[in-house]
Amino acid sequence: MKFIIDAQLPKRLASFLLEKGYFAIHTLDLPNRNKTYDREIIELSLKEQFIVISKDADFYNAYLCKGEPYKLIYLKVGNLSTSEIIILFDKNLDVIINQISINYVIELSNRNIITIF
Secondary structure, three states: OEEEEOOOOOHHHHHHHHHOOOEEEEHHHOOOHHHOOHHHHHHHHHHHOEEEEEOOHHHHHHHHHHOOOOEEEEEEOOOOOHHHHHHHHHHHHHHHHHHHHHOOEEEEEOOOEEEOO
């Protein structure tokens, strides 16, 4: 399973996922860094089967309209610190991995994980 973390999320989330044995990159790892356009992220996701992790509703809307990116973990968590985001993923990682392996879009909030598609 491969992940690409969008710009508004901390690079440390990619490090956390790497430590857990998953392949993960952050937009900072891409040539245009955090200025990478959403379209480029979507194309990379489709080409390399990256699961996009983002707080950006544009990715959610793109999936509704076009069925892309490849898969999406959509965070609806408001303004959390980096540590709080890592704790949220650590506490829910088994469920997140299970749900995204059998679904295309999941929504992760402070209170629950919702399967969308």
